[in-house]
Amino acid sequence: MPPEYRPGKVGPAVGFEGLLKGEGEVIGTIICGDNYFNENKQEVMGMILNSIREASPDVFVAGPAFNAGRYGVACAEISKKVAEELKIPVITGMYLENPGLDICKGIAYVISTSDSAGGMRKALPLMASLTEKLVKGIELGAPEIDGYIARGMRKTLFMEKRGSQRAVEMLINRLQGKPFETEMPMPVFDVVSPAAAIKDLRNATIALCTTGGIVPKGNPDRIQSASAQKWGKYDVGGKKALEGFYTTHGGYDPIYANEIPDRVAPWDILKEFEAEGYIGKAFNWFYTTTGTGTSVGKSVEFGVQIGAELKAAGVDCVLLTST
């Protein structure tokens, strides 16, 4: 079923408006089959986006999708697009394992729902109360307070007790076997299947990457000194060492790296091995970013992008150094 915009409220939107308690009005409902969406994504996204642009709402609500995968992905894709292009707050609802969640949780407020539409009665009031707050411009509380799924962001807050006190109290609770709540939950890490070994180094092209923040002096691409949002690549093929480089990394004493950047990214040694014929080629481009405070999500993104470039360029393996 192709997308259709109907002014006013249809289906769950009827109940939704009631839950807004007169603080908001559902001005239109977009209906679209989830299969149709996924099979004609570009076209449908454009149509939906135009309808929303014309209606110009203050908040966009999608779903809830519960654990419906294709519906979840449709909600996620359109939520992300609306938030990015129209710069309005976006709310949706999903079960934790919905494949749409990872697509949009960083940019949309996603209410955590049950896995089936049986949870509609619980999900809608939560979505409505978030909508009401966002319409009024009230700043939302932490995910556990306002009932949305953590977006992977950190916020600076003033607390009554300073960090050292809170940490010691947490530690004492832990030692006494009492419950405690971490302020820095660790992400779950992936297991990566190892790449096959290189048969012959003498014919291999090897690239050098670092998370040590080594960049050309002046940091022309303005790579962040912490919580990096981007990576850079520099043609060093003509250089015997990383002269003219320094570190922009804000997480370690830079004296030694600024003196000799190759202490962090050993380009000089790689070139020596190339000259000696121990390896086939040191790949001309050097890839770099800052590792400190950089989220696992961003790092995965960087890794996928850099990996794809290196693979396309025929690089056989990579030395990655970190500080």
Place this chain on the structure above:
Amino acid sequence: MATITTISESVGANRIVPTVAIPYPIGNPNLNKEDEHTLRKSLVKKALDALTTEVTEPTHFE
């Protein structure tokens, strides 16, 4: 190539070469020029040789 190798393991690196120190993983300013070069060359060689070694799980190359 990293000094805090527990982090390397936790992010799924499979060939890990432990290095010298956080601010100078592949170097040591306390050594004279010649000794530092020898050290640096041996560390990078270890990493290159690790690439030619089959592994089935995160493995340290000391």
